[in-house]
Amino acid sequence: xxxxxxxxxxxxxxxxxxxxxxxxxxxxxxxxxxxxxxxxxxxxxxxxxxxxxxxxxxxxxxxxxxxxxxxxxxxxxxxxxxxxxxxxxxxxxxxxxxxxxxxxxxxxxxxxxxxxxxxxxxxxxxxxxxxxxxxxxxxxxxxxxxxxxxx
Numbered sequence: 001x002x003x004x005x006x007x008x009x010x011x012x013x014x015x016x017x018x019x020x021x022x023x024x025x026x027x028x029x030x031x032x033x034x035x036x037x038x039x040x041x042x043x044x045x046x047x048x049x050x051x052x053x054x055x056x057x058x059x060x061x062x063x064x065x066x067x068x069x070x071x072x073x074x075x076x077x078x079x080x081x082x083x084x085x086x087x088x089x090x091x092x093x094x095x096x097x098x099x100x101x102x103x104x105x106x107x108x109x110x111x112x113x114x115x116x117x118x119x120x121x122x123x124x125x126x127x128x129x130x131x132x133x134x135x136x137x138x139x140x141x142x143x144x145x146x147x148x149x150x151x
Contacts, residue, residue: 014118018043021051022061024107031116032098041097045114048078049087052109056082059106065099076104090114 020029033041048061061078078088093114101112 013120016116017113018116019111019113020101021109021111022101022103023109024103027103028100029112030098030100040119042117042119043095043097043099043114044117045077045090045093045095045112047087047089047111047113048080049111049113050080050082050109051111054082054086054109055107057106059108059110060104061110061112062102062104063095063099064102065095074102078110080106080110 018031020031022029031043033039050059059078059080060076061080062074062076064072064074067073077090077093080086080088103110
């Protein structure tokens with residue numbers, strides 16, 4: 001199960017809410033985009049939580065993605081238990097798509113929420129230019145002058 005709701009559209013970019021639920025019957029969910037899409041897609045997880053009907057057992061959620069060498073890598077991101085930690089805030093845990101969420105252990109249901117941001121190529125080049133301008137305005141850090149102590 002996944003749901004999307006458009007939040008914001010700024011010129012060449014779009015941001016939407018992301019959500020999916022992992023259960024004993026649906027242990028995995030893959031978030032992917034069309035291969036022909038030349039936009040940059042970022043999925044940022046904000047929260048992982050147990051929902052109504054969860055048992056008091058360890059529910060381990062794993063993220064399967066690709067590292068910098070494009071090798072598949074699986075990383076556990078949450079270990080939830082109803083009696084001690086039913087919710088985990090991930091802040092703005094950014095992932096490059098495609099990415100798969102897998103309920104490694106437990107029966108859930110576990111809900112994952114976050115945001116999906118789409119940056120079109122034109123917006124990327126404008127952002128990069130503004131970052132370069134900002135970097136040029138920063139003054140270099142100079143070493144402090146030693147002051148001699150009077151005795």
